Amino acid sequence: MRCHHYDAGRCHSCTLLEVAYPTQVADKERHVRELLEPVLGPAAAAVEWLPPVESVEGGFRNKGKMVVTGTVEAPVLGILGAQPMADMESGFAHAGVDLTDCPLYPPILQAAFGPLGELITRARLQPYDLTPARGRVTPRDAARRGELKHLLVTMSPDGELLVRLVVRSQEPVARLRKHLPWLQEALPNLAVLSVNVQPEHKAVLEGDLEIVLTERQTLPMRLDGVTLHLRPQSFFQTNTEVAAALYRQAVAWVDEVAPASLWDLYCGVGGFALHCAAPGRQVTGIEISAEAVASAEVSRGEIAAASPAGADAMAGVRFAAGDATAFALAAAPDDVPELVIVNPPRRGVGPELAAWLEASGARHVLYSSCNAVTLAKDLEHMPSLRPVRARLLDMFPQTRHYEVLTLLERV
Numbered sequence: 326m327r328c329h330h331y332d333a334g335r336c337h338s339c340t341l342l343e344v345a346y347p348t349q350v351a352d353k354e355r356h357v358r359e360l361l362e363p364v365l366g367p368a369a370a371a372v373e374w375l376p377p378v379e380s381v382e383g384g385f386r387n388k389g390k391m392v393v394t395g396t397v398e399a400p401v402l403g404i405l406g407a408q409p410m411a412d413m414e415s416g417f418a419h420a421g422v423d424l425t426d427c428p429l430y431p432p433i434l435q436a437a438f439g440p441l442g443e444l445i446t447r448a449r450l451q452p453y454d455l456t457p458a459r460g461r462v463t464p465r466d467a468a469r470r471g472e473l474k475h476l477l478v479t480m481s482p483d484g485e486l487l488v489r490l491v492v493r494s495q496e497p498v499a500r501l502r503k504h505l506p507w508l509q510e511a512l513p514n515l516a517v518l519s520v521n522v523q524p525e526h527k528a529v530l531e532g533d534l535e536i537v538l539t540e541r542q543t544l545p546m547r548l549d550g551v552t553l554h555l556r557p558q559s560f561f562q563t564n565t566e567v568a569a570a571l572y573r574q575a576v577a578w579v580d581e582v583a584p585a586s587l588w589d590l591y592c593g594v595g596g597f598a599l600h601c602a603a604p605g606r607q608v609t610g611i612e613i614s615a616e617a618v619a620s621a622e623v624s625r626g627e628i629a630a631a632s633p634a635g636a637d638a639m640a641g642v643r644f645a646a647g648d649a650t651a652f653a654l655a656a657a658p659d660d661v662p663e664l665v666i667v668n669p670p671r672r673g674v675g676p677e678l679a680a681w682l683e684a685s686g687a688r689h690v691l692y693s694s695c696n697a698v699t700l701a702k703d704l705e706h707m708p709s710l711r712p713v714r715a716r717l718l719d720m721f722p723q724t725r726h727y728e729v730l731t732l733l734e735r736v
């Protein structure tokens with residue numbers, strides 16, 4: 326894949342852009358195998374590796390996380406770029422790089438940025454200014470003017486959009502409400518528009534307060550057979566096609582094991598739990614974000630209402646908001662399920678939950694990891710749970726990142 330931003334030195338996010346795609350995938354599989362081999366010892370040879378799930382090379386990203394710079398009249402949506410020092414009297418500054426035509430975005434997402442930029446102008450949303458005041462040299466001393474920090478856009482498989490504006494205060498909300506009818510006309514595929522208020526000048530992307538401005542509150546992500554409803558402040562995998570393949574693989578392995586009960590820890594909007602639900606199976610999803618749990622509940626209700634088969638499959642499904650480790654540690658021995666799915670953030674499940682899984686009565690663990698380094702560390706704490714199957718899923722082409730799914734069986 327070629328990218329004119331990369332060629333011009335404006336953006337280096339795609340660190341593997343110059344590596345042929347088949348080589349990227351082969352290198353990733355070699356990377357994860359090399360990390361696991363020292364942990365597993367001779368048992369590594371017994372792991373059955375299924376062929377990697379490849380992605381399309383471009384146009385796969387279902388979300389744009391844009392930093393907003395520039396001015397009200399000419400907002401720039403993209404990333405911060407360091408301007409050459411010679412350009413600046415102050416010696417250091419951030420200027421925006423327009424990435425609205427980034428080739429990782431599908432055309433529908435790229436096309437949305439035009440009307441969204443115009444919304445910023447119409448609603449007089451001053452981009453938040455990270456430029457240092459004259460004579461100062463670090464972002465810490467930034468002038469801290471302006472209102473709009475980030476624009477976050479997620480696209481569903483049906484081409485609908487969930488748009489979030491991360492702002493510094495509630496001050497622009499009334500103006501956004503006023504211009505919403507215009508935006509709905511200019512962007513007919515807009516499903517949800519919401520404002521996230523992040524008053525602090527810090528690296529955290531978003532704040533706690535979310536104000537949804539549209540009547541619709543969720544973006545339906547229609548995957549094979551299961552529609553996941555996405556509310557703002559809920560995680561969804563970056564690459565919808567590969568996410569669908571991930572859930573398909575999980576269902577295949579779970580159905581082989583056919584557990585009567587399972588937990589989906591770090592369940593997000595319930596992707597694994599809802600796909601793996603079956604009549605007579607008790608499924609519990611645990612997730613720290615209350616908004617994500619609310620999303621999972623919407624999907625569960627919709628599937629249950631759609632058909633008698635759906636109602637049967639959903640009868641044993643429940644979701645709760647909470648910390649995954651605390652939930653596991655508090656469980657009575659009789660409540661421990663036959664299979665536990667874990668899909669933690671990059672930091673992994675950590676030693677405490679890994680040690681709990683090791684000592685628990687769970688016969689199987691299905692571990693979906695976006696960071697094989699922490700997966701390998703976690704496995705060190707679970708010597709009785711051995712990977713029997715594994716599969717690399719290339720969720721993030723053009724970068725070193727990938728997802729790996731592995732089925733662990735108690736020895």
Ligand SMILES: C[S@@+](CC[C@H](N)C(=O)[O-])C[C@H]1O[C@@H](n2cnc3c(N)ncnc32)[C@H](O)[C@@H]1O
Binds near residue numbers: 562592617648649650
């Ligand atoms: C990689 S995402 C996986 C989401 C989901 N399994 C999916 O398929 O989309 C990790 C999730 O863990 C959640 N999370 C982070 N820390 C957590 C914790 N301590 N306990 C439970 N969930 C947590 C995040 O909010 C996020 O939804």
